[in-house]
Amino acid sequence: xxxxxxxxxxxxxxxxxxxxxxxxxxxxxxxxxxxxxxxxxxxxxxxxxxxxxxxxxxxxxxxxxxxxxxxxxxxxxxxxxxxxxxxxxxxxxxxxxxxxxxxxxxxxxxxxxxxxxxxxxxxxxxxxxxxxxxxxxxxxxxxxxxxxxxxxxxxxxxxxxxxxxxxxxxxxxxxxxxxxxxxxxxxxxxxxxxxxxxxxxxxxxxxxxxxxxxxxxxxxxxxxxxxxxxxxxxxxxxxxxxxxxxxxxxxxxxxxxxxxxxxxxxxxxxxxxxxxxxxxxxxxxxxxxxxxxxxxxxxxxxxxxxxxxxxxxxxxxxxxxxxxxxxxxxxxxxxxxxxxxxxxxxxxxxxxxxxxxxxxxxxxxxxxxxxxxxxxxxxxxxxxxxx
Amino acid sequence: xxxxxxxxxxxxxxxxxxxxxxxxxxxxxxxxxxxxxxxxxxxxxxxxxxxxxxxxxxxxxxxxxxxxxxxxxxxxxxxxxxxxxxxxxxxxxxxxxxxxxxxxxxxxxxxxxxxxxxxxxxxxxxxxxxxxxxxxxxxxxxxxxxxxxxxxxxxxxxxxxxxxxxxxxxxxxxxxxxxxxxxxxxxxxxxxxxxxxxxxxxxxxxxxxxxxxxxxxxxxxxxxxxxxxxxxxxxxxxxxxxxxxxxxxxxxxxxxxxxxxxxxxxxxxxxxxxxxxxxxxxxxxxxxxxxxxxxxxxxxxxxxxxxxx
Numbered sequence: 001x002x003x004x005x006x007x008x009x010x011x012x013x014x015x016x017x018x019x020x021x022x023x024x025x026x027x028x029x030x031x032x033x034x035x036x037x038x039x040x041x042x043x044x045x046x047x048x049x050x051x052x053x054x055x056x057x058x059x060x061x062x063x064x065x066x067x068x069x070x071x072x073x074x075x076x077x078x079x080x081x082x083x084x085x086x087x088x089x090x091x092x093x094x095x096x097x098x099x100x101x102x103x104x105x106x107x108x109x110x111x112x113x114x115x116x117x118x119x120x121x122x123x124x125x126x127x128x129x130x131x132x133x134x135x136x137x138x139x140x141x142x143x144x145x146x147x148x149x150x151x152x153x154x155x156x157x158x159x160x161x162x163x164x165x166x167x168x169x170x171x172x173x174x175x176x177x178x179x180x181x182x183x184x185x186x187x188x189x190x191x192x193x194x195x196x197x198x199x200x201x202x203x204x205x206x207x208x209x210x211x212x213x214x215x216x217x218x219x220x221x222x223x224x225x226x227x228x229x230x231x232x233x234x235x236x237x238x239x240x241x242x243x244x245x246x247x248x249x250x251x252x253x254x255x256x257x258x259x260x261x262x263x264x265x266x267x268x269x270x271x272x273x274x275x276x277x278x279x280x281x282x283x284x285x286x287x288x289x290x291x292x293x294x295x296x297x298x299x300x301x302x303x304x305x306x307x308x309x310x311x312x313x314x315x316x317x318x319x320x321x322x323x324x325x326x327x328x329x330x331x332x333x334x335x336x337x338x339x340x341x342x343x344x345x346x347x348x349x350x351x352x353x354x355x356x357x358x359x360x361x362x363x364x365x366x367x368x369x370x371x372x373x374x375x376x377x378x379x380x381x382x383x384x385x386x387x
Numbered sequence: 388x389x390x391x392x393x394x395x396x397x398x399x400x401x402x403x404x405x406x407x408x409x410x411x412x413x414x415x416x417x418x419x420x421x422x423x424x425x426x427x428x429x430x431x432x433x434x435x436x437x438x439x440x441x442x443x444x445x446x447x448x449x450x451x452x453x454x455x456x457x458x459x460x461x462x463x464x465x466x467x468x469x470x471x472x473x474x475x476x477x478x479x480x481x482x483x484x485x486x487x488x489x490x491x492x493x494x495x496x497x498x499x500x501x502x503x504x505x506x507x508x509x510x511x512x513x514x515x516x517x518x519x520x521x522x523x524x525x526x527x528x529x530x531x532x533x534x535x536x537x538x539x540x541x542x543x544x545x546x547x548x549x550x551x552x553x554x555x556x557x558x559x560x561x562x563x564x565x566x567x568x569x570x571x572x573x574x575x576x577x578x579x580x581x582x583x584x585x586x587x588x589x590x591x592x593x594x595x596x597x598x599x600x601x602x603x604x605x606x607x608x609x610x611x612x613x614x615x616x617x618x619x620x621x622x623x624x625x626x627x628x629x630x631x632x633x634x635x636x637x638x639x640x641x642x643x644x645x646x647x648x649x650x651x652x653x654x655x656x657x658x659x660x661x662x663x664x665x666x667x668x669x670x671x672x673x674x675x676x677x678x679x680x681x682x683x684x685x686x687x688x689x690x691x692x693x694x695x696x
Contacts, residue, residue, distance in 0.1 A: 226478035231467045
């Protein structure tokens, strides 16, 4: 039955308070939209909570229990009590005991330890003879913040070590000397630490955004419907969307490294080709993660929000701003799941320490795994239909 | 050609729900190869959903069938290679030029000479001189031509056109339909959804779908005959007549057409009894006529609304 529509009784249009009525109408609309947008709503809660928890619990600028190695060329009571005294400062935690100089250097180079203590052969006898032998403490100073407080504590070690020792009578004023060596960054310049880290941070930010928008944009503009009706497979879509940006990321990395070298005087001690190769892997990993977000997000705003929620912990927990070794274990586990953590280790190691592939095996493998996991999720999440 | 090959689309019992709301209900249809099949129905009737099921963009909750001989549930990938789908909303890349869009489509379908194919299509569409223009900057009519060009580029066997002429001027619509007829004459099967009655009359066969139910199908004449609807066309002083007639026994529908009024019903005796008081009035002229396709559809729609909503 067709019926004739009639309008209701004519409403009076009130012009008084027009400014407030219209502003109110706009506000009411915004509130309704905000309430519907669950992700934005979650962000309002999640971001401050996340920031507070991370800054409050995870970040520690005077880190303790830093992983250390000892090159023990003499196993004497004095050596043991010195190590004990070092551990008692709560700054050092000895996780490796090696007897070979190369092994010792590799531990520092690969970033497995931040400190290395070398007790030379004939040390105890030299002390007893009053020769004032030197005890070498090598620190990985690529992160000056992590190293500085521990290095500062070394002065007290001599006395405490000797208090426990088997001296009969008063010990001499200074029976041995501690020679601290801030490796890789002897002047403790923070830019040597920041610039390599920035390579990774900037790449993370830009690469995530590029691909996070790629699928949602197609959905929002309506082009996805056409694309899905054509014979192309999810993997092909992903490769097509990621590869061009690898090139973009590569250009970006090249630019940052060059500025770092020529403007800030950051050295590149390692192999440039290795740096380029591993940077490509890192770029691809970030693009894959961004792409994964874009297969999950409903719209472009959500995709940006997800990228931001990923970027924030990347900055805080990767060791870029704050010493990684100083974080509690749970925060370190989260950090290990972020590509930036591994890339920052890689890029600092190659640029500042001249590290080679064997030093970087673990972080390279971690990056590759993170990339493959993200790609797998993305391909399975990618919807072949509009269901 | 044997019987099975004469049928391009053959589906039975298609059902699809979104969030508990049934959008397509137990829909069965057959479309002959080389024919133009019109798909009519009000907004939200399930036309788009049905088309999306046919080209593999949606999975039906139940039902089965074939499209170009391929199973719609299992062979979606094969169907995609032979079907051109023109979406309701313009879905080519607005920030790519005409040529770039066509080359993209040609490459996705693996055409040998993507550049050549795009060039030929530009000529055929009459878009020469505009090939470097961004697709987003084209007018509505040209966008629609380009979209049709893009979905016919890979030489599909079946075209699915979802309201292709919505928002396009009459001249462009006419050109578009001429093109569709030319394509069908070349052996292409076309399933086209539309709101326009004049377009329905340009189809070889039509189906009417409302609230997910396929209500009627056949040629235009068959559909009108099947409706068993009687229509009186009233002209003259119509002041308030529509409101007075509506709801009277036997009057299923009252619809104004310009200066005249169509009064229709399926029960001719009841209809004539109800209009009798007005027929004597001198200022009104009553004429019994065959219902138009629009009368049939509006009546079907009104009826299905009562049944299914």
